Amino acid sequence: MAKREYSYYPGCSSQKGASSSNLMKSVDTMCEELDIQLNEIPDWNCCSASIGYASGSELPRLTLSARNIALSEEHNKNQEIVATCAACWLATKEAAERLKEDESMFAEANQALAEAGLKLQNTTPIKHMAEVIVEDIGIDSIKEGVKKPLEGIKIAGYVGCQTNRPFGIAGESFENPMYLDNLIEAVGADAIPTYEKKVQCCGGALAFSEPEKSQEMIKGIIEAAYDNEADMIATPCPLCQANVEIYQDQINEKYNTKFNIPVVYYSQLIAVAYGRSASDAALDGQLIAAKQLEDVAKK
Amino acid sequence: MSELNKAMIEQYRNSFLSEVEANVEEGEWVKMCMQCGVCSGSCPLGKHWAHPPQEIFMMIRAGKREEVLTSDSMWMCTSCYNCIVRCPRQLPITHIMHGLATYAKKLGLTPKNQPTAKFAEIFWNNMMKKGRVNELKLGLSLYFKDGFGPGIKEALRNKDLGMKMMKAKRMAAGEFFGGHGVKDVSGLQKMIKKAQELEDARMKKFDEPEASQDG
Structure with a gap:
């Protein structure tokens, strides 16, 4: 595979000791295998996700993302920006689009950026890592590199919200995207294309502020995975992963269920299928161990 | 009002x-x-x-x-x-x-006491301190949003989850002291202050022509 290079925006949760450090590590491993070089945007900042809006109004929020794009344009010239977090990708891409549409807002964002000695060109494409996998590399090429197919593992592909809407992956439907199922099949596992909760909301940031309302939705996401006889759930989104994995005990307590289903990242599936160790795939970052993946990694 | x-x-x-x-x-x-x-x-x-x-x-x-x-x-x-x-x-x-x-x-x-409004404010203030979210402090401020007593109760309720997250290296006690952040914090804060000023001025601009027509 030809070497590819991108300007990398990991985001706050993909840092050492943060909630999706297992995404960060498995993405690093996956990129080694796929010959992708990620050049981190120097001094990147938080995008304020989709919850900062109460205190951060439109221009301050857009300016936060503009700073990251400007830093990328200055230091990682002519490289497309790639984000692994759904909210980071969405906020950055949304800011880029809005500042393209609105010239006066673009001018004001640059006035604000000047305070930090930066200038936005806003000519850089903003991609999600899933787009890199599906569009730049291609699922067929992913399949060719598989050394240890994940045979006999049934996986519910949970795409979630923000990786899928409002931008999503070109050519995929918002209501029933298939790329994650295709990827699951490509690494040798069994997909569940009719997993009906594949784009159901987990509550996002409201899992923190409205836990009961959100956990009711998370319960539905897990229940449907069990109903479809899934062994585990796989997702591209760090908040989906955390919300669906870590509250299973609290949901069990409240609803008298016995949920204990692993929730992993697509990058962990690829890392294991490409023959890397459990540690390289960050399987030690699971709260609910993905035993079947550990077994394949040990083989 | x-x-x-x-x-x-x-x-x-x-x-x-x-x-x-x-x-x-x-x-x-x-x-x-x-x-x-x-x-x-x-x-x-x-x-x-x-x-x-x-x-x-x-x-x-x-x-x-x-x-x-x-x-x-x-x-x-x-x-x-x-x-x-x-x-x-x-x-x-x-x-x-x-x-x-x-x-x-x-x-x-x-x-x-709208919980999401409160959380959103906590999130923004947390992020603006160092330019990146400090997840540990975010969690703690959320527990203690309704005061000290309920905070302790909430923290204890989530103690097991916290321990598991630390064990999985997805939460770090060290974040309490310093933690992740951008290098150019002052540049970032000046930038946001400016953006806020520009936006406030934009809102005020609507005062002038419309107000004189209406009045």
Whole structure:
């Protein structure tokens, strides 16, 4: 595979000791295998996700993302920006689009950026890592590199919200995207294309502020995975992963269920299928161990 | 009542729609709503909205300023973007709901103790300190948002989860002291201050021509 290079925006949760450090590590491993070089945007900042809006109004929020794009344009010239977090990708891409549409807002964002000695060109494409996998590399090429197919593992592909809407992956439907199922099949596992909760909301940031309302939705996401006889759930989104994995005990307590289903990242599936160790795939970052993946990694 | 709220009532007293168009993010789209209700039916937390988006749009046009801006409704938005992709007229509904929430908060009209409004503020302040979110402190401030007693209770309730996260190296006690952040914190803070000033000036600009016509 030809070497590819991108300007990398990991985001706050993909840092050492943060909630999706297992995404960060498995993405690093996956990129080694796929010959992708990620050049981190120097001094990147938080995008304020989709919850900062109460205190951060439109221009301050857009300016936060503009700073990251400007830093990328200055230091990682002519490289497309790639984000692994759904909210980071969405906020950055949304800011880029809005500042393209609105010239006066673009001018004001640059006035604000000047305070930090930066200038936005806003000519850089903003991609999600899933787009890199599906569009730049291609699922067929992913399949060719598989050394240890994940045979006999049934996986519910949970795409979630923000990786899928409002931008999503070109050519995929918002209501029933298939790329994650295709990827699951490509690494040798069994997909569940009719997993009906594949784009159901987990509550996002409201899992923190409205836990009961959100956990009711998370319960539905897990229940449907069990109903479809899934062994585990796989997702591209760090908040989906955390919300669906870590509250299973609290949901069990409240609803008298016995949920204990692993929730992993697509990058962990690829890392294991490409023959890397459990540690390289960050399987030690699971709260609910993905035993079947550990077994394949040990083989 | 906040001064800004008083000034805005005075200025737009007969047209809440004009006020929303001028001051709310993407507010100029509100008049395009055709009342089909797809947004309301698509919202994952729909049943918890006192007034779902379609109703909010109608209420804005009917001039129900107080009811809309003091409503708990837009704080139910999870930012799932279902409504945006399904709207037949492609209204940026998610952003309008965020915009209404932002505007209500700016005017001091948010319901007391609205948990998402509180969390959103905690999140923003946390992030602005060092330019990146400190997840450990975010969690702790959330537990203690209603005071010390409930905070201890909430922290104990989530103790097992916290321990598991630390064991999986997805939470770090060291974050309490310093933690992740950008190098150019002062540049970032100056930049945001400037952006805020520019936006406030933009809102004030609407005062002049319109106010003289109305008055």
